[in-house]
Amino acid sequence: MDSFKNATRIETAPDGARLRIGHWPPAAGENHGTNRRLVLCHGRTEFLEKYAETIRDLTARGFEVWSMDWRGQGASARALENPHKGHIDGFEAYLDDLSWFFDDIAGPTTGETVLMAHSMGGHIALRAVLEGRVRPDRLILSAPMIDLPVRGIGRFAILGLSRTMASVGFGDRYVIGQGDYDPARVKFDGNPLTGDQQRFDAIHAAIAANPAVAMGGPTYGWLNAAFDSIRTLSRLAQESPQTCPVLICTAMADTVVSVTAQTEMTALLTDCDQVRIEGARHEALFETDAIRQQFWQAFDRFTSTG
Numbered sequence: 001m002d003s004f005k006n007a008t009r010i011e012t013a014p015d016g017a018r019l020r021i022g023h024w025p026p027a028a029g030e031n032h033g034t035n036r037r038l039v040l041c042h043g044r045t046e047f048l049e050k051y052a053e054t055i056r057d058l059t060a061r062g063f064e065v066w067s068m069d070w071r072g073q074g075a076s077a078r079a080l081e082n083p084h085k086g087h088i089d090g091f092e093a094y095l096d097d098l099s100w101f102f103d104d105i106a107g108p109t110t111g112e113t114v115l116m117a118h119s120m121g122g123h124i125a126l127r128a129v130l131e132g133r134v135r136p137d138r139l140i141l142s143a144p145m146i147d148l149p150v151r152g153i154g155r156f157a158i159l160g161l162s163r164t165m166a167s168v169g170f171g172d173r174y175v176i177g178q179g180d181y182d183p184a185r186v187k188f189d190g191n192p193l194t195g196d197q198q199r200f201d202a203i204h205a206a207i208a209a210n211p212a213v214a215m216g217g218p219t220y221g222w223l224n225a226a227f228d229s230i231r232t233l234s235r236l237a238q239e240s241p242q243t244c245p246v247l248i249c250t251a252m253a254d255t256v257v258s259v260t261a262q263t264e265m266t267a268l269l270t271d272c273d274q275v276r277i278e279g280a281r282h283e284a285l286f287e288t289d290a291i292r293q294q295f296w297q298a299f300d301r302f303t304s305t306g
Helices: 003-008 048-060 092-106 120-130 152-167 197-209 220-238 259-268 291-303
Strands: 008-012 019-023 034-039 063-068 112-118 138-143 248-249 272-277
Touching: 003 008, 003 048, 003 112, 008 092, 019 092, 019 112, 019 220, 034 048, 034 092, 034 120, 048 063, 048 197, 063 092, 063 248, 092 120, 092 291, 120 220, 138 291, 220 259, 248 259, 272 291
Parallel strands: 034 063, 034 112, 112 138, 138 248, 248 272
Antiparallel strands: 008 019, 019 063
């Protein structure tokens, strides 16, 4: 863990927010004579240490890896007095952070840059590409938050409630049923993220080792901002923008984000393929070895094509 910690540092974003970033060179002798860089974006609640295994997998493939804790989570500056609350006033702050991180911190390279992102990070990365804020050579999305799996009357109700709570000054309150991270309530059985108990336990062991990275549920402000950005992302995709090649890896047993919306997005984008990862819950990269192998096979095919 010390070597992992030594790869991280705090940088100050243009608006003054202090954000933690990480940088890992390719594994010794694994650059294969090429200059390949990968920028890795996490989902909501996630943090650099959680991706230690994934980063090892990437550097073993010859990638130089850059990653960042989003503002409001991990070891980056938190938004509210209660650091457990997942809050943002608008996703534009995330987009600004990604643009700054991609262009000014990771900086230019003479080789290829792959942008890889999970869940909320996938939403932000895709929107940033569609808006021309970042220009990677390839984009890989793992269970991207194209939409939330809420339909019908329930969707209208939560949309109206989140908008109302944000507009009357209660946007910093937890969404009903949500609260602080509590290790006593962590249970593997029935969790929606992974079927691999060893990796599940490792995530929470990392939080126990550094409680500062713990995060609870979202606020109404975050939820309202998410729905606003989902509408924007849908509009952008329907305008048929030009993108880099895109790979969407859909976890077919996912209940956290909409599986259907990922298939619909694949059809809208001009250069986009979808791989359906059978049996995967939301976090395919933290699943069983057999499920993870489905992801890495798709990754290797996509990144090896000309």
